[in-house]
Amino acid sequence: MNQPQLGRLEDFVAGVSRLLDRTDDEAEILREASGLLGRLIAVDDWLPDDYAQPDPLRYRQYLLYRDPKARFSVVSFVWGPGQATPVHDHTVWGLVGVLRGAELSQGYRVEGGALRPLGPVHRLSAGEVEAVSPTVGDIHRVTNALADRVSISIHLYGADIGAVRRSTYDEAGTKKAFVSGYADAPLLELSRVGVGA
């Protein structure tokens, strides 16, 4: 497979790995990993096309990297025009950085048997990063902000997110368990990554 410019992704993975070797403080992780993710998404020349393919029916999530100890995972989310997630949570810390296009994110909280918007919808444009976690706000819905184009964001989570048992929410705030899995794609072969380090 043609793997252009994977050095950027390798540097990112190595940086996150070193960060998690050093600390388990969520605030510190979110702050420092935001900087690393910001650097990764600042230049859109490295994501292989195989991990940038939209599906006509629903958004796709491709696993780019899974830490050998499952401390973190890196995923590309590919949004077809107008596609959206259900309202969902993560249960672990996560960072979303937009690589291409733009996303809309609406936070929610469950209150008095209803799902209530938490703050305004905010738009995340290419190059911008936002955090989710049970501490900073974990329930949201994300939509491709563009009605006529694909958008792509790169996500970093503090677990093997495709295997995490988490929830979607209906209008009444009732939870339904889900495990997202990943889109079918071969694993990238990254070099220079401190596997097991």
Ligand code: FE
């Ligand atoms: Fe999310």
